[in-house]
Amino acid sequence: MNVHLLRSPELNVDTYRDVILMLRQFPGPIRYLESELGIMDAKPKEHFWENEKKFNTKEQVMQVSLNLNEKRPLEFPLTDHRLSWIDLFRQCYNYRSQRNIPTEDHVILLTDIGNDKNWFGAMDDSRKNYFVHTANWKHFFKNEVDVRFPIAYEVITWLLRSELFGEKSDMQQYLHQKSIGCFMDYCENKMEIILKMRTADICLDCLEHINQKDLQPNFVTQILETMDGIRSNLIFRERVRIMRKPSRIVVDGFMKQIHLVDFGNLCVRLNPKERALFLLYLNHPEGISIPELFEHGQEIFAIYRQISGRESEEEMRRTILNLLNPLEDDISINLSRIRRKFKDAVGEELLPFYDIRGEHGEKKYIKLDRELVTYKN
Numbered sequence: 174m175n176v177h178l179l180r181s182p183e184l185n186v187d188t189y190r191d192v193i194l195m196l197r198q199f200p201g202p203i204r205y206l207e208s209e210l211g212i213m214d215a216k217p218k219e220h221f222w223e224n225e226k227k228f229n230t231k232e233q234v235m236q237v238s239l240n241l242n243e244k245r246p247l248e249f250p251l252t253d254h255r256l257s258w259i260d261l262f263r264q265c266y267n268y269r270s271q272r273n274i275p276t277e278d279h280v281i282l283l284t285d286i287g288n289d290k291n292w293f294g295a296m297d298d299s300r301k302n303y304f305v306h307t308a309n310w311k312h313f314f315k316n317e318v319d320v321r322f323p324i325a326y327e328v329i330t331w332l333l334r335s336e337l338f339g340e341k342s343d344m345q346q347y348l349h350q351k352s353i354g355c356f357m358d359y360c361e362n363k364m365e366i367i368l369k370m371r372t373a374d375i376c377l378d379c380l381e382h383i384n385q386k387d388l389q390p391n392f393v394t395q396i397l398e399t400m401d402g403i404r405s406n407l408i409f410r411e412r413v414r415i416m417r418k419p420s421r422i423v424v425d426g427f428m429k430q431i432h433l434v435d436f437g438n439l440c441v442r443l444n445p446k447e448r449a450l451f452l453l454y455l456n457h458p459e460g461i462s463i464p465e466l467f468e469h470g471q472e473i474f475a476i477y478r479q480i481s482g483r484e485s486e487e488e489m490r491r492t493i494l495n496l497l498n499p500l501e502d503d504i505s506i507n508l509s510r511i512r513r514k515f516k517d518a519v520g521e522e523l524l525p526f527y528d529i530r531g532e533h534g535e536k537k538y539i540k541l542d543r544e545l546v547t548y549k550n
Contacts (some may be wrong), residue, residue, distance in 0.1 A: 174279065174392070176332065177208045179268055181284035184307050187442055189283060191321045195437050196328065199402060201395025203332065214267065217254035223501065224250065230362060255287040258304075259296055265302035276301070276428065279335070281328060283307050293366065294327050300335040311364055319410065322403045326370050329399050330356045336388055347379060355379055356400075373404035401426060407438045410520075419526035420519065421545045424452065427451050428480050441518050446496060447511050449477040450504075451539075455527050458538030458543055463504060466497045473497070508537075 180189040195457050196205045253330075266278040274280060285308040288295070294305040305327045310320045335354065338344050344357075352358040352365040354372030357379050375383070383393060418436035429452060431438045443451060454461065455471045461469060474493045481490050495503045508529055515527040531537035 174332075175206055175275070175277075176203055176279045176281060176328075177268070177274060178208045178328070179208050179264065179280065179282045181264070181282060181286060181307075183285045184283055184352045187321060188307070188324075191439065192283070193239060193327075194400065195321050195402075196325050197436055199395055199399045200391060201353065201391050202400075203329075203392065203395055208268070208272075215256050215260035215263065217256050219252055220255045220287065222534065253287055253308075255289050257289045261286075261288060261295075261304040262297045262302050265297075265304070269302075279332065280432070281305060281331070287316070291363075293360075294331060294361070296331055296335060298340075299303060300338070302333050303335075305331070313364055319406065319436065319437070319439070322406050323366070323370055325399065326403050329396050329408045333396050336385055336392065337382060347382060349376070370403065371407055373407075375400075375402040379512055395461065402437060409435060417522060419523050419541055421540065421547065424455075424546065424548045426549065429476070436519065440517055441512060441514055443514060445477060445481040446492060447507050447514070448480060449473050449493075451497065451511055452476050454537070454539050455541075455543075455546060456536065460538030462530060462531070462534070462536045463499055465536075470494075470497055516542075 178189075180186065190207070193205050193207055196203075206228060239493045248425055261282060261284065264282050264284075268274065268280055271529055271544075272537055273344040275485040280303070284304060285305065286307060287308070288304065294303060294304070304410045305548055307320070307324055314323070318542065333444045334344060338347075347357050348360070349357055350359050352360060352368050353376055354368050354374050356369065356374070357376070358365065358369045360366050360369060408479060420433040423432045423434055423438075429448060431441045431443060431448065431451065433441065450473065453466075453469060456472070457469075466473075470493065473496075474490065477493055478486070478489055481489055481492075495501055496507065499505070511523070512528050518522045519527060526541045527539065531536050
């Protein structure tokens with residue numbers, strides 16, 4: 174099963190790629206293909222939300238739901254942008270036509286733009302084209318969510334529905350008007366999406382329907398394993414404040430990408446210079462002061478040369494010399510960027526385990542226990 178995930182132009186590219194990486198962790202017959210939509214050929218209309226109650230309520234239509242990401246709490250009244258379901262599905266149709274996508278392939282548009290029924294997402298009558306709204310998840314989870322996981326959850330549950338129901342209207346008899354923590358909960362009150370995703374479960378009636386449909390076992394296994402991964406991550410994040418337990422790190426492959434194992438194998442997207450600096454400090458649990466960095470020039474240069482992708486050795490040396498020069502701001506800028514990216518990944522509570530920190534003039538170090546670090550070739 175090929176699933177083309179389209180990125181609407183306004184959707185952050187790192188969020189989009191993180192969703193795909195997360196989904197690809199769970200092997201099976203579903204192949205998630207990275208696809209760029211290009212220019213959205215429909216103009217969104219402004220919509221005014223008078224209050225939060227209306228914002229949190231879906232319109233009754235013949236179908237089910239989805240929605241996502243924001244950096245700060247929403248304030249009402251609120252104005253945002255919306256498109257009709259027809260306009261959103263049209264992006265999928267146009268992509269199919271332009272790229273000659275086979276009829277049996279699935280095409281899912283991931284977009285920050287809202288829709289005129291205020292749903293989290295929808296599926297067309299062919300059960301091969303979908304949209305998933307990728308904005309405002311932090312509103313529904315009160316900021317305690319990594320937005321990759323709700324997005325991924327909606328992707329897999331729509332794929333499951335498409336295989337379960339011969340006609341889109343057949344879903345109606347299986348919708349749970351009262352939320353019970355099943356993927357078929359209707360969630361007219363969109364805040365109930367939290368229960369559905371925290372349990373990431375399938376009720377006994379829906380399991381029996383899956384059994385009767387005799388779906389491909391490895392397809393069902395892939396869906397269920399993805400659900401389990403989402404549930405584990407959401408629960409882990411909710412408990413972080415109490416447990417204060419850092420995630421394990423895997424330094425992966427030739428490019429030494431940094432993955433947080435217990436955060437759904439999230440890749441912390443450091444650029445090569447930031448990554449080389451972080452890996453240098455990871456190699457030295459005893460710490461290195463800023464003036465001492467120059468003594469480790471060969472070590473950090475060797476790391477940077479491997480992962481930078483540059484051809485000119487002279488340019489690479491100049492980059493590292495600027496980074497290590499205590500009279501330049503380059504080191505402070507890169508330490509700040511590393512701090513911000515880890516904060517975005519793990520939150521304020523766990524940041525002290527990964528931040529390169531130390532008193533002014535003293536050694537700086539990474540607190541994380543090196544027993545939690547694995548290097549993978």
